[in-house]
Amino acid sequence: MNSLPGKHIVLGITGSIAAYKAAYLARTLIKCGAEVQVIMTPYAKEFITPLTLSTLTKKPVVSEFFDRRDGSWHSHVDLGLWADALLIAPATAATIAKMATGVADNMLLTTYLSMKAPVFVAPAMDLDMYRHPATQDNLAILTKRGVTVIEPASGFLASGLEGKGRMEEPEQIVEQLDAFFAHGQRLKGKKALITAGPTYESIDAVRFIGNYSSGKMGIALAEVLQREGAEVTLVLGPSAQSIPQGVHCVRVTSALQMLEQAQKAFANTDIALFAAAVADFRPKAPSTEKIKREHLTAPFVIELEANPDIAATLGAHKDFHQIVGGFALETEVNIEEARHKMERKNLDFIVLNSLSEQGSGFGVDTNRIRIISDKGEPDVYPLADKHEVARYIVDYIAERMGI
Numbered sequence: 001m002n003s004l005p006g007k008h009i010v011l012g013i014t015g016s017i018a019a020y021k022a023a024y025l026a027r028t029l030i031k032c033g034a035e036v037q038v039i040m041t042p043y044a045k046e047f048i049t050p051l052t053l054s055t056l057t058k059k060p061v062v063s064e065f066f067d068r069r070d071g072s073w074h075s076h077v078d079l080g081l082w083a084d085a086l087l088i089a090p091a092t093a094a095t096i097a098k099m100a101t102g103v104a105d106n107m108l109l110t111t112y113l114s115m116k117a118p119v120f121v122a123p124a125m126d127l128d129m130y131r132h133p134a135t136q137d138n139l140a141i142l143t144k145r146g147v148t149v150i151e152p153a154s155g156f157l158a159s160g161l162e163g164k165g166r167m168e169e170p171e172q173i174v175e176q177l178d179a180f181f182a183h184g185q186r187l188k189g190k191k192a193l194i195t196a197g198p199t200y201e202s203i204d205a206v207r208f209i210g211n212y213s214s215g216k217m218g219i220a221l222a223e224v225l226q227r228e229g230a231e232v233t234l235v236l237g238p239s240a241q242s243i244p245q246g247v248h249c250v251r252v253t254s255a256l257q258m259l260e261q262a263q264k265a266f267a268n269t270d271i272a273l274f275a276a277a278v279a280d281f282r283p284k285a286p287s288t289e290k291i292k293r294e295h296l297t298a299p300f301v302i303e304l305e306a307n308p309d310i311a312a313t314l315g316a317h318k319d320f321h322q323i324v325g326g327f328a329l330e331t332e333v334n335i336e337e338a339r340h341k342m343e344r345k346n347l348d349f350i351v352l353n354s355l356s357e358q359g360s361g362f363g364v365d366t367n368r369i370r371i372i373s374d375k376g377e378p379d380v381y382p383l384a385d386k387h388e389v390a391r392y393i394v395d396y397i398a399e400r401m402g403i
Helices: 017-031 042-046 050-057 076-082 093-101 107-114 127-131 133-144 170-183 216-227 255-266 310-315 335-344 386-400
Strands: 008-013 035-040 085-091 119-123 153-156 162-166 191-196 231-236 248-251 271-274 281-283 304-306 323-330 349-354 370-373
Touching (some): 008 017, 008 107, 017 035, 017 085, 085 170, 093 133, 216 271, 231 255, 255 271, 323 335, 335 349, 349 386
Parallel strands (some): 008 035, 085 119, 271 323
16 A cells, blocks of 8 residues: 655654654655655754765755845745645654644744644653653643644663654654545545534623533544545534544634624535534523623513524525534434434434433544435434544545545
8 A cells, every 4th residue: 555656745854863753754655655754853953964865865954043144034824735644753742742732943943823724743852751641641742633643652761761762763654644544535635614613602790501512522523524535624612622633613603693704614525513502592682791790670581582504594505515413402312303314404314322322422532323324224323422423424425425
């Protein structure tokens, strides 16, 4: 299997003794048909020379924002648009920490922040540095944002100790990239729309009607679709979750705002997934000021009006080429009720999960789903991490599209 011919790989090299492996890594990528552009941090040049890497890649190595000879500018934005993947190998603890916190003090880090393509990091450090809680927290942050961490290997380290922390071998890194591109680009050229999170409907200036949705399921779907090559627009209600790299996120608060933004994207969408927990009702006359308790008389009544059903509104305009799916969260497993919702909203399928099943629902990291469609009995899936559940759903969509 070789899916790398013609791929544009930005290879970031940081200041680690493992930088010597970057020469083998660049050479292996090029032998597989990839085009490689190297970016080096200033400290990386203490371990391996730019001349070595430019000779191997047939491209000048980028290290500074400006070429000191002629003043020409190296555009990190252009590199972010050119790349099919950013691979940082070796990735030191310092670089990983800066990536996690958004520090952009060198060319490699600014390129990372501008990157539209998938990002891979191959950590390289001493075993105690690798297993330190700070490093593990930083890697977890990057993983949540959609960065793929290529686990380091165990063995003898430069410190003389033995353990986990040495950068994975170049051949194994290339194999992981190859596998990603072979499996991960089924939806290249497709556009996807996802709604996610809750909506908040104002009662007054400080209070609202809402729900417990975190947006985790919809964000996981956005990440998997983006990794599969789709151009993803995520219309997200109030959520504290991190947004995956490369996903276009439009933040909204209310159901009406979510509908407006979803309508803008829907017509040009190949895949639409309505995963948001939209409030069914909103106060008819919200106050622009805080309602004072002492000014109320019992009983205090809030008159509500119905919010639009976003999935049904857009489902009514579904084109033949579009795959449109919705979600149904119920207190019980009610297949027929979910099927009725699917038909009423003109959806191709609906994902059913139940609050009655342990590990499902709002705020948790797992889910147990059933995919219901007009094609026979429901597909039942085991309890799994929401990223794995997102993979089940995207695999189902790809199968329906014949990909």
